[in-house]
Amino acid sequence: MTTETHTPAAPYGTPEAPRIAVRGEARLEVDPEIARIGITVSARGTDRRTALEDLTRRNTAALELVKAYGDAVEKLETGAFSITPELTRKGRGEHIRAYHGRVHLTAELADFTSLGELTTRLSDLDLTRVDGPWWALRPTSPVYGQARTHAVREAVVRAREYAEALGTHLVALLELADEGAEQAAPMPMAHGMRMAAYGGAGDAAESAPALDLEPQRQTVYAHVNARFTMAPPQL
Template identity: 60%
Template sequence: MTSPPTQPTTTTPQHHPHATPDTPHLTVRGEAELEVDPEIARITVTLTARGHDRRTTLDDLTHRNTTALDLLKSYGDTVENLSTGTLTLRPELTPYDRDEHIHTHHGTIHLTAELTDFTVLGELTTRLADLDLTRVDGPSWTLRPTSPVHRTARRHAVHDAVRRAKEYAEALDTTLAALLELTDTTTGSARPRTRSAFGRSAVRFSGAATEIESPDPEPLDLEPQRIHVCAEVTARFTMNPPRL
């Protein structure tokens, strides 16, 4: 009589939520720090208009907004993202006037532009700052959220955790057995390494309009800030019992 074929046996992985002398645990932290060039420069443009007449103020603000947008769009794909933020048009009352007479109207528009070609950044910022009643803040340097640099930093952090764990195990004359848990404990992603000379301060707040056309100003020499990228993980392992 032929015996039925023997079924292969499978071993179910044993979980060890608590450390024991037979399954000691080891917890380590893995870290990685990279310093890379930025991918994006972000500038903020604030357009201002003031006047005694509300409609005239609004017309002036609309004209300055159109001028700034046309200038930004003339750089094509160099300006990767362009968005309009807060629009404000508010009356200002005459001080100490109980009848609440409107003294003037004050309007502002905020624009945000992100550039990927830093060779034209100095030229664009100076041309924007040269516009009437226009303020430029920036640039702030950053990486894209999808930048492969973040993935590279995370991989290096994991490799650092495994290396540290193996070193501890070797110090006990044993080896790692299994990974129990891996936790991403990174508290920050990417930040500029140092503050540039241009920094985040205003480039220029221009004065009254002029009828005289002048050539474009000399472009600013802007040096990109290096970006500091950090990644951190916590890893828990089991070890083969060491002979102490």
């Protein structure tokens, strides 16, 4: 009967198979692929029904305006809705003075040519506020893969330079650990614009000129850790 014994691999290599551990990094700056804007439609009425009717009418006008841009708008979503009574103290009790209604919309555009015109036209609507834009890449953007590829290549180049400095060469890859790729600045922190319009629909004699918006370039990072074995150097 024979007993086989397995010698665990040395965690830091051996003189016969030295290891090299390196970190590969990549940083790419690219143009954004999409822009998001937030739209808040408001209404105020002395009674609940009036506030709801005005809010419904203004919400419909905002939706129709955004949808009129067709394929330039990739996504249009309705977020929070609220109708809130405004209380005032009268005598010993509280009475409802008015009702305030709000609807929040989010629009995502890939056509930046239409973005400036749309935001201006939206802000011309009665009691409508526009926030943004927030520039971003799509989650499926190939840029993330390109950044990871650059990080891996840098890790190989760095490890090879270490080996060559010792007068030897790389033999095999032992491990490649992906630390992920992420945007340098999350979307909410991206520089954008903020505008608000609270006038009546007839306040402007003519449409305001479209805003000239300059897309903010996006920075994508990727990091990898890699371990290689190399031929024993002659020290």
